Amino acid sequence: MAGEALLGAAFGMLIDRLASPKLINFFRGRKHDERLLKKLKLKLLGLNKVLNDAENKQINDRAVKEWLDELKGAVYDAEDLVDEIATEALRCKVEAEYQSGPNQVQSLISSFTKLFDNEIESKLERMIEILEGFTEEKDVLGLKEVAGRNWSQTRLEDGKPHNIAEKVRHFSYVQHIVHGFEDFKGIREAMCLRTFLPLNHRGIGEKWLSKKVVDEILPRLTRLRLLSLGSCMIKELPHSIGDMIHLRFLDLSFSLFRELPKSVCTLYNLETFLLVGCYHLTTLPADLVKLISLRHFDLSGTNLKEMPMNISRLKDLRELTVFVVGKFAGINELGELNCLQGSISISELQNVKSSNDALEAKMSEKKHLDKLALEWYGTTEDSQNARDVLEKLEPHTNLKHLEIKNYGGTRFPTWLGDQSFCNMASLRLENCNNCFSLPPLGQLPSLKELTIASMPGIMNVGHEFYGDSGCLSKPFQSLETLRFENCFFLPPLGQMPSLKDLTIESMPGITSLGREFYGEGGSLSKPFQSLETLRFAEMSGWVDWCILDAGEFSQLKKLELIQCPKLIGHLPTKLPSLVGLKIQDCAELVASLPNTTSLRRLELYGCQGMQLQWQGVSSIEYLSISDFASLEEFPSELVTLTNLKSLIVGNCPRLYVPLSDEMSHRNMFLEWLDLYGCDSLKSIPLGLFPKLRSLQITGCTNFETLILEGCKNMSSLSVQRCEKLKALPEQMHTLLPSLTGIYLGGESEDVLESFPEEGLLPSTLTDLGIKGMRNLKSLNGRGLQPLGSLERMEIHNCPQLQSFSVEGLPTSLLELEIRGCPLLKPRCRRKEGEDWPKISHIPLILVDGEPISE
The missing domain is CATH 3.80.10 (Leucine-rich repeat, LRR (right-handed beta-alpha superhelix))
Structure with a gap:
């Protein structure tokens, strides 16, 4: 049973902690009676031996069950007491490192210590007395030592508050959009609670937790070990958060506060601190470096301007996702954080004044880091310094993911592209304006994803990009995803054997894609044999696309041409695997649709020159047409599209007859219909779509009549900016029973x-x-x-x-x-x-x- 295992584990951990040399030495150093710790340990050992017998007898013996339930509470209380002693030991250790502080602070520390000293022995004596009572009662109940194998759980259902006994230690609830004060009144008296854990409900984004819960209920739960308030849209944390001295795990992700209360810096036991997505958070308290137990500190998605000074004191950190180089916390502080693993983003690197500081970060020694992002800000004034800094930030060769942004050097470091980085799986180089050449990335054997964006200094790419010509393996042998954006060059790409996803975007210098685009051998080597997705976007100067029609793109499933206003000519015709085609704002393109039975999704926006031949694309399920000024009625061939489920038609000002005579005599099995910006449209007989579930009509200024008969499956209706529509049809409650x-x-x-x-x-x-x-x-x-x-x-x-x-x-x-x-x-x-x-x-x-x- 889970409860039995938990109580047994609690006994074991508590006994181990009482035997800890650190705890004993601290107690001895404060001149407390260490015999009290030994007595407490012996009492627990004696009770632990009869646990299994009590578990067996409680089923039929009510007195044993009551004894066991009360013992659970006492053991947890004892654990809290020992944790309080260990926390005081931690506090003294931390404060000892700040002995240079003002006299007022020292006085405050001293008074706090005296208060602890005056109370702790009496608390221990009281706890020993309580356990002695359980020892006497176990003999009366006849409990014996038995070799072999506890935990209260109460459930809140239907949002109804219950009275939860004080002995309950763990509380969880399924999150909804909002939770008010009444939802949590049941745990108001559960002051021994150790876990406060929301369970995320799929499909729910933002959640709101009543401020009254945060201000009035949570401060009472001072024995919590785990507190999760992620995505609760909290605007302000109470100062009393610092009273939760036992906390090990604190999740405040996606909160709205701008700063943390200083009291959070007294959570000396805290091991995991999550602040993911706290965009408004710009600073951290200076004393946060006192959280010496911290292991995982996730700051992803925050807007920090600088790190606290002396963050290197947190030597046990395993995870630090963000490090902002500033005036007070230099990059050299990372050198002391030897246990870092996972991912880290280092920003504001323009503040690194010396390559020696970068070397002191010891990035090459952090062998457990998987992902590294390096980012500069603003215009680089000293290109050589930037180059030297990046050279000294060489990571360990175990690194799998690397991003370099806004780098101002003229060359990339010698280590980038070296074959020793055999685990490198993804690389992003962005906005490196001064670089005039690319590193030999082709020789990275495990590279699967590569993005090169905004590199205006590189006008052409030579063989150095592909790597050592003497290498036996093909360059880019593992590359699957490649993206070029806002550059003036495009190297031959067709011979990358594993390439599946290619995006070419905002390349103003590209006017023609000829045979060189396909790589060495041209049509003889059947280029792009593995490519599944090809996307061209914002290609303002692109005019001509050389189509080989010699077996290239045989595996292509998705093709997108977006904002290529000068492109003329033809599309590839032999696309046997094509599933999705999107053409947008390609005004000069005069081409036929690919003749393929595999096409499922077709989107055509602002490309009136396209020749629509529906017979060859009968398998379409999703069709979206926009900005066809000459379209007056739906083509009668649409009735042949028997698989069509979604139809979107927009900005077709002449469309006034939505259905031809032939279509009006045949039902279509549409489930989604969206009409917008069709100013000549006056009505549409929806009864011809018996399967329709969603209807949207937007900005059709002359739309007058909404005919809803035969739409019993409709669940969603949206009608907006249709000025001529004076009223909704009567009896909607009977016409639309599923709405x-x-x-x-x-x-x-x-x-x-x-x-x-x-x-x-x-x-x-x-x-x-x-x-x-x-x-x-x-x-x-x-x-x-x-x-x-x-x-x-x-x-x-x-x-x-x-x-x-x-x-x-x-x-x-x-x-x-x-x-x-x-x-x-x-x-x-x-x-x-x-x-x-x-x-x-x-x-x-x-x-x-x-x-x-x-």
């Missing part, structure tokens, strides 16, 4: 003043969005109250909306977001606004992006 989400909005002044009409909306709705109704003055409570399933409601940009109705909003609502409603905003002020009583039951209320709920 769960409806989103309405418009920019015209001539729209509804009250919404919704009574009986208009189906009771199945869970989501309701009202946006841009500039003349809307009131919400009809009688139309909203029957929506017993409504959970989320958005009201955006309704400047005339004055108040909520007397009936208020449905009690089922979990989330209300109000934005751009200046008349309504003051009425919703928490506890003060006139409409607050009508909405106070809603757990999460956001007004202009700020939470106002409790």
Whole structure:
């Protein structure tokens, strides 16, 4: 049983800690009676021997069960007491290193020590007395030593608070969008709690935790070992966080605070500290270096300007994801952190004034680092210094991932591209403006991903890029993903044997891709034989693409041509494996669609010269067409696309007959239909799409009639900025029995003043969005109250909306977001606004992006 194992483990760890020389020496050094530690240890050993017998007898003997339950609490209390002693020992060790501090600080430390000394022996004597009582009771109960093999657990269900006994040690809950104070009242008295752990619910992004929980409940849980508040959108941590002296694990990821309270620096037992995604965090407390137990410190996604001085004191750090070089914390401090592993990003390298400082970082000795990012900021004033610094930052050859950004040297270091980096799997070189040549990357045997971006100083690439010509293996033998961006060169790429994904973007100097693009041998060597994804984007000068049609691209599954305005000619025709094709803003391209039965997804935007031949692409499931000014009706050939599930048509101003006569007599099995910017469109008979689940109509200024008969499967409806549509169809609640989400909005002044009409909306709705109704003055409570399933409601940009109705909003609502409603905003002020009583039951209320709920 898990509980038995846990209690047995607690006994074992506690007995081991009592025998620790560090603990005994500390106790002896403070002139305490160390015999108390021995007595406590002996009492625990005696009780531990009868644990298994008690576990067996508790099933049928109620008295034994009660004794065992009480013993669990006592053992955990003893563990807390021993942890308190160990924490004091840690505190004294840390403070001893700061003896040069002011007299006032020394006085404070001294008074704290005296308080501890005065209390600790009496606490130990009391604990020994308690355990002695258990020893006497075990004899009365007849418990004996038995060789062989504890933990309370209470469950909160359905969001209903329960009274949790003080003996409960571990608490977890499934996260939802919002958790209010009432959800946690049940643990208010569980002051012996050791674990506070939310369980992430799939599909939920931001979560909100009531400020009242953070301020009033968490400070009571001072015995916590694990506290996880990640993604709870916390704006401020209470100073009382420093009272949780037993904490080993603290997760504050994705919080909104700008600084940490200084009291966090007294968590001397803390081993894992997660601040991932705390973007507003710019500084760390100076005394954070006192957390000498820290092993894992994740600062990814923060906006730190500098590290605390003397961070090298944290010698046991295994993980430090971010290091910002500054005036006070130089890069040489990394030299003392010998145990680093995982990934680290070192930024602000322009602050390294000497290559000797870089050498002192001892990067080549950190053999457990997998990923290293090196980044400079601003314009490089001393190119030679930057070059020398990078040369001295040579990592260990075990490194797998490397990024170099904004490097200002003229050459890359000699170690980059060396074959000794046989584990290097990914490399990114970005914005290295002064470099005029590339390192020999082709000879890295394990390199799978390579990105070269914004390198204006390199005008052409020679054989040095591919590496030593005398090497027996082919260059780039393992490379699978390659990206060139914003460069003036493009080397031959077709002969990379493993290349699967190629992106070429923002290459202003490229006007033609000829045979040299395919590499040595041209059509004879069947280039790009492994390529699956090919993407060209923002190629402003590209005109000509030489197509060999000699077996190249035989494995290509996805082809994208985006913003290539001058490209003319043809597309590759022999693409037997093509699944997705996207062509966007290629105005001069006059070409036919590839004739392939494998195509599933087709997107055509702003390329009216394309010759659409639907017969050859009958397998399409997703079709998106935009900016075809001449399109007046859907091609009748669309009925042949029997697999088509999603259709998106936008910015086709002449489209007025959505269905031809032939199409109107045949059902299509669309599930998603999205129409936008089709100004001539007036209506569409949706009954021809019996499988339709989602309909979006946006910015169709002449759209007048919404015919919903035959749409019983529709779950989502969005109609926005359709000024001619005066009202929704009556009896929507019967026409759309599966509808769960409806989103309405418009920019015209001539729209509804009250919404919704009574009986208009189906009771199945869970989501309701009202946006841009500039003349809307009131919400009809009688139309909203029957929506017993409504959970989320958005009201955006309704400047005339004055108040909520007397009936208020449905009690089922979990989330209300109000934005751009200046008349309504003051009425919703928490506890003060006139409409607050009508909405106070809603757990999460956001007004202009700020939470106002409790």
